[in-house]
Amino acid sequence: MNLLSPAFRPQNVIELNGVTKRYGRQLALNNVTISIGTGVSGLLGPNGSGKSTLIKSLLGLVKIQSGSATVLGLSLPQQVQVIRDCVGYLPEDDCFIAGLTGIESVQFMARLSGISSIEALRRSHEVMDYAEFGQERYRHVETYSTGMRQKLKFAQAIVHDPQLLILDEPTSGLDPEQRASMLRKIRNLAENHGKSILICTHILHDVRTVCDQVIIMARGAIRLSDSLENLSRPTNGGMFVRVGNQRPTTATEQFPDAGRLVERLRQVSIAAELRGNGVVWVPALGDGSRKAIWEAAAISGVFIEGLDGARNSLEEVFFEAVKEAAHGSA
């Protein structure tokens, strides 16, 4: 079996089992056990949650103290050199080799990956075209803007056509247009070229746009790992009612129509709540819930614009998980 062959695709690209890493007395990774499958996975977490340590552990840049890990079916740390050959890494930090031009930088990374000099140059031009570099590829990297350096790191990460891409904040420093373009490229690499991609980011919108799986870390531990589809599925958490023709009046009595609806629902013993922007949340009442809402709206003279089942938002899931972690450690 050729581990470097593109045909070799393990079911789980990353598997960690009880991985622990300490920096002195500080626990950076606390018994982390997780399986990350193919496709695009988003690694979320607040600052200091252990995301960067996890990524560095996967690349063998920091040594784990206990537990076991495999990347692309290769075990860490025994096969770390082979792993690095199959992985493309885009670091969060601004990093470059001073004195080289853009194309030389990408060629240099290709050569570090074992590609011969001329082929490395050809391939570098190819990936720089893909990363939307024009003639600026012949400029020294020191003169690049933050966005260009980000694109350069992306080109360096994919130049050796790795099976797994680890992208640490890939859209940071990019303008909205470039950001959308970067996300399209990431999606394209996963969907059309079979790349497995792990994105580490703070930007929930990016995760929603490109990820199949979401992993949330806090305080060095995995708090949640599920598919984006599951996390966005309707919950049994009631309904959201959007009230139409709303006009906020005063600071104390905003959204009077929504307020009237809440009042009427409470009169019939339904514990409705007024949420932001005049949206009313109604708890799950079984089959009769919709009828009760329409009746209350008719009696109070309120126009209902929309009625949706309550869904998890990624933000809510993220903040809940982080809050749980904070309470758990307190």
Next chain:
Amino acid sequence: MALHEVGYRKWSGAKASISSRWMVIALTGVRLAFRSTWLSRTLVLSWTPALLVGFWFFLYEQSIIRDELRRVISGIVAVATSDADLARRVFSNPAAERHNVWSSLLLAFFRYPQGVMMLIVVGIVAPRLISSDLRNRGYLLYFSRPIQLVGYLFGKLLVVWTFLAMITTVPALALYVVGVFLSPDFGVVWDTWDLPIRVVVASLVLMFPTAAVALACSAFTSESRYAVFSWFAIWIVGWVSYSVLRAGEMAGRGRPAIQERMSQRPGIMRMAESSDWEIISPFHVLGRVQQYVFGLYPADKQIWPYALMLAVVSLASLCFVASRVRKRLRA
């Protein structure tokens, strides 16, 4: 979108062995260093002393068959090696001193012009090698590929070694070959066959510690100008400290008679003027070990303190560089 833009394409091809990737670091480092015009000028300049020493070799070989040149060559030997005894012996019988003269001239070549050139060339090349990676976090790029810390260090050392070889090993070997061809007597090969080996070993003695110390200076800071400063400071402070302590030692012993001073002229290669304080001057420590390599070190003196000093400094420097890079990787 450019007309030739074909989107992302898969790549498949043969890759070089993982164990040889450090070579890319070395080649890129050498190529980047060559972009400095000052370095190119210094390299050209560093070869000019070889012309002079080559001319001395020619004069010496001619003095064996032409007596009128004996006075000239013995004067040159006296000046170049600061060894009055050898100069006297050359004057009386030059053919008998061939190995000693060749060794002494090669050692003088290593010690004086190339010693200074080494300081300048390494001062241009080495300070940016690690400090620039620390400043721009280049180490993240290196270590995200199959490069180990040892390979990284070896690649960086190789950059410095390449330039040191260009100004020491290569011109010294060229000098030897030129000397052999300019000699009227092919017996010169028999007399001096070991010198190319000694040249290579003396170069290694120079290259290992100096490159290690230069990288340590570079790893000491992320500002390469401070690395340049610390590189020159190590040599200058070492030399000045030795000179001051040596002067104090001489003063303590009392002023020698004029005849004694004349017979013991200050010369770096004369063991008669050796002092225990030499151990604090990198230039003198290197000189002693190179002197040993060329077979000019007195048999009654111990070389191991100097050799040990070089080994300890080299090892400590490399450990320091490794710890600095490892620390940054963990951050």
